[in-house]
Every structure is written in structure tokens, then in C-alpha cells.
Amino acid sequence: MTSEAENANSVAVGWRSFPPLPMSDILRHSLELFDENGYHGTTVRQIANRVGVTVPALYYHHASKEAVLVALFEVSMEELNTRTEAAEEEAGEDPVARFSLVVEAIVLYMTHRSHHAALDTEIRHVSPESRSRYAASRKRLELLMRKIVNDGAASGDFSVTDTDETVRAILGMCQSLPRWFQTGGPMTPSQLAEKYVDIALHTVGHCS
Structure with a gap:
């Protein structure tokens, strides 16, 4: 199985670079099927068939x-x-x-890893316990953004009336990208990131 540490190591080459993630065949093919059919429309047997294993073999790795x-x-x-x-x-x-x-990194992730990011809409299908763990992981990013915006407000670089809602608005804007972004469209991920950084800077009251 692939550990979180191995996934984190994929960033060692640079956070602007997006090599293939070191995922197991089960996770890779499950991601493809969830993208094609949705979580609810995908069965365990379909995953097992796509991977080329039996259903009991799949359950050995994931309950x-x-x-x-x-x-x-x-x-x-x-x-x-x-x-x-x-x-x-x-x-x-x-x-x-x-x-x-940080905004650039978020936009690049949402566009280069759009199939991963789009899974966010399936969170309703998991147990409250799993949902809480996922919310804690998302909170880590939100807290990072809050700290930066508060530091910018303290230094006079940003002008915001409500840090929490401003950060949520910016994250929501970025996290909506997988719903419409298409590789090969009119803008590359880098070009889109540049535009979104400009929009986000204006949102926090910074005008260069």
C-alpha cells in the first residue's frame, strides 16, 4: 500500500511539478471509475474487475x-x-x-489533480467519523491561509473586515475549479493560477 509519506515525497521535486502519484492499482482504478460513474454508481465488483483481482482480494486491502x-x-x-x-x-x-x-499552489493542484480534487463532492457518502477526519485535513489548509491573511493585515499589506469568511471565499473559489476546468482549454494551469492570484490579492485588499 502507498503511505502518505510516499505521496508527500512526490512534492520533493518541486510543488509546481506534478509527476504521477505513487498510488496502488486499486486506488488508481477506483479513482478512474469514480470519475466515470460517480461513487454511488461504482460497485466493488467493477473496481475488482478493472484492477484484475477478485472481490475478496480487494477486501483484503480495503474493508x-x-x-x-x-x-x-x-x-x-x-x-x-x-x-x-x-x-x-x-x-x-x-x-x-x-x-x-499558496494560492498558486492550490490552483495548480486543483487543475493538475482535478480528478482527485473533484472527489470532494462525494464526501456525503462517508461515515461521520471519516467526514470528521477529512474536515480536519481541510482545516489544516484553512488555518494556514488564515495565518497568512492575518499576518498581512497586521503588516498593513492586506485590508480585510472578516478574515475567516474571506479565506473561505477564496478557498471556495479555488476548490470550484475541478467542476469546469478542462486540460487543453483556453488557459493552462499556470495562466489560470496567475489570474486567480490576482483575484485573490484584490479580495484581501492588496493592490500592487
């Missing part, structure tokens, strides 16, 4: 279809958090640079 989905959530959020934290670290102390690179 249920929900467990497969939860494992994909964990891969997705760990990579997103690792990338955004690497981007902030690269930026140094300046709040504007930190904010800009």
Missing part, C-alpha cells in the same frame, strides 16, 4: 468501498497540504509572497 474512497481522500488532502506548505516555506516571511504562492 469496503467507503474505505477506498477515504483512502483517496487522504492521498488528496495530504498532497494538497504538503504542496501549499512547501509553497509558503519557499516564499519566506513576506505575507504577500506567502499568500500569492
